[in-house]
Amino acid sequence: MLLTAKGRIVAVLQENCEIQELLVQVEGRPLPEKAYNYLGFNHRLAVNDTIKLNITAVELSLGTGGHHFVIPELSGEQSQSIGHIMKLRYTPWQFSLLAAEEAASPFHDQLVAARSLEGVPVVAAPLHSMLPGIILGFKSCLNYSPKVAYIMTDAAALPIALSGLVRELKSKQLLDLTVTAGQAFGGDLEAVSIPSALLSAYHAIKPDLIIVALGPGIVGTGTTLGFSGIEQSWVLDLTTRLNGIPIAAPRISFA
Missing domain, CATH: 3.90.190 (Protein-Tyrosine Phosphatase; Chain A)
Known part of the structure; x- marks a missing residue:
């Protein structure tokens, strides 16, 4: 099962060069909820940006994994590597x-x-x-x-x-x-x-x-x-x- 939803960023709670912790108003939900944006996959986001989220873990009420994750846009800045070893192999998000x-x-x-x-x-x-x-x-x-x-x-x-x-x-x-x-x-x-x-x-x-x-x-x-x-x-x-x-x-x- 893979569940997605649209959302709007209400606040940037924390950020560094690797990840952003966001507060997001998810479409159809009463209160803002936490989401993560991986900067290795996606560009840096700002308040009022509209995003698409993977909400599966929250829907299943999981523990540590129970947060939303931003689904990256292909227009984001692409990282470069001289390596040839693939991770997330054989998925749409595989990278070297x-x-x-x-x-x-x-x-x-x-x-x-x-x-x-x-x-x-x-x-x-x-x-x-x-x-x-x-x-x-x-x-x-x-x-x-x-x-x-x-x-x-x-x-x-x-x-x-x-x-x-x-x-x-x-x-x-x-x-x-x-x-x-x-x-x-x-x-x-x-x-x-x-x-x-x-x-x-x-x-x-x-x-x-x-x-x-x-x-x-x-x-x-x-x-x-x-x-x-x-x-x-x-x-x-x-x-x-x-x-x-x-x-x-x-x-x-x-x-």
Whole structure:
């Protein structure tokens, strides 16, 4: 199901070079509602602009994903990339970018032979919201400022631009590098797969800690295996096989 609606921008709540958070009066609704505009796909919008929205998640009353998203206009400014790796593949919105593994990347030669994380600890987390706690907890155990890399998988939100947490952690110099893996996009580095993302992060900054977690949002079905956080299991296995130190960040509830 894909539901769309027209809307008019009432206010620009927040914006940066990647994303705009908007207040939009959606056609047929009594009160203005929040919407996001990705500037990698669309031009910057202003108050009173008329737009078209994807309203599916709000109609389904979803959690983190329960916001409207602006459907971009093809007349918007087009971004350029020398890369050839496609993300959002085989959709009308597929686009190319430079992945760390490509021949044109400065990391290509290292990644051709790379096989080991050389004992770097890797925390596999099942929730995006765990990022600050993991970083601050790790930092509190050290008497120096550690280098931290975050690998965002494609199990939840795909654009890293949606993450206010990542922006805040980077602005406070608590996060040094982001790598978006698989179909996720927008990180400091792009990687085709999670194991390649791990090695890319290692060779890029020699981090003291790597965190692997999905982006904002999580898929759950009430079944044992049908939830996006299950990727934690194979991240731990990959870390072991790449000679890293696997650490599981458990999601525990006593409710």
